[in-house]
Amino acid sequence: MGIFTREILPLVKALRAGDRFATAAIIRKTSPLLDRDALRDAGEAQQGRLDRAKGACAGLLALVDGQPPASLRDVLRYVAEHRLFTVPDVLLPFATADPDPADEDDADENEEEVDNKSETAAWRQALEAPFDQVDKYDRYVRGVSQFDTHQGVKGLEFPRVMVVISDEEARGFLFNYDKLFGAKGKSKTDLDNEAAGKETTIDRTRRLFYVTCSRAERSLAVVYYAENPTASRDALLQQGWFAEDEIEVVG
Structure with a gap:
């Protein structure tokens, strides 16, 4: 380019x-x-x-x-x-x-x-x-954009932060927010790694989610693209990630 x-x-x-x-x-x-x-x-x-x-x-x-x-x-x-x-x-x-x-x-x-x-x-x-x-x-590539990757913001802080999450767009296997939030069940590999005390996809995703959310100094918004928004909302509430008045389903 x-x-x-x-x-x-x-x-x-x-x-x-x-x-x-x-x-x-x-x-x-x-x-x-x-x-x-x-x-x-x-x-x-x-x-x-x-x-x-x-x-x-x-x-x-x-x-x-x-x-x-x-x-x-x-x-x-x-x-x-x-x-x-x-x-x-x-x-x-x-x-x-x-x-x-x-x-x-x-x-x-x-x-x-x-x-x-x-x-x-x-x-x-x-x-x-x-x-x-x-x-x-x-x-973006010069690091002066208001956008960055989840890994790229480590160590930075901003007054307002919006975290955009989409497992489909990420197209990877190292991180999975559906599993972290409880909207998707654990795989056999996840269960085997847990039993063996090894790091799992959920462990990596939890750390990454902490990195992104802790960048916010005053306000934080999380945009979560889910295959089944209603089921994902229920899972978020059940696991206590957010309060009911903090979640808005769009579309």
């Missing part, structure tokens, strides 16, 4: 702010359009390259601020077409137009199954995200 967070996003921010100096600095530093060697080779045609860079920037701003919202792939294609930045090799296959639908229909099903598990498939899905998500992603 480096081309988006380190090159395209800063340029878009400078363009939106109308900061011509920052815009020029970004283009001069990393764009092939104003590469020093390219400008030298252009000779008397340097003004033409400057005009191309200016027009490409204006078009980029129109694309990302237009409707419908531009996807990452839309922006990548534009950048490649106008040579605003150098597209990394791993993203070059996505910087061109979509293949003919007829060709896709003829693709072998086995190849499609393999591709769905590949890095290429992951990039294809990621690049469908709206471009404006890049800023949120950048803030």
Whole structure:
């Protein structure tokens, strides 16, 4: 994602702010359009390259601020077409137009199954995200977002905390909130580990839940996505996790 967070996003921010100096600095530093060697080779045609860079920037701003919202792939294609930045090799296959639908229909099903598990498939899905998500992603990976993982907040404190829980979205086996809250029964492995005095999924989940909830200094909200909300509510009350007036079932 480096081309988006380190090159395209800063340029878009400078363009939106109308900061011509920052815009020029970004283009001069990393764009092939104003590469020093390219400008030298252009000779008397340097003004033409400057005009191309200016027009490409204006078009980029129109694309990302237009409707419908531009996807990452839309922006990548534009950048490649106008040579605003150098597209990394791993993203070059996505910087061109979509293949003919007829060709896709003829693709072998086995190849499609393999591709769905590949890095290429992951990039294809990621690049469908709206471009404006890049800023949120950048803030998240730099640790300045209001969101973080359950493990990532250890040692931090905040006035207000919302803990979002979903076993389905977590797609793992190390933690299981349904089991912790009593909405799901213990497995044979859980029972065997308990009998042997070994750590269980419930033990790990309880510690993680403590970490997240203890980050709150003044107020705490827990959003729990459950397969059966009513049964989960009953289990929470039965095990004394929350009082009745602290639970609200939505949906």
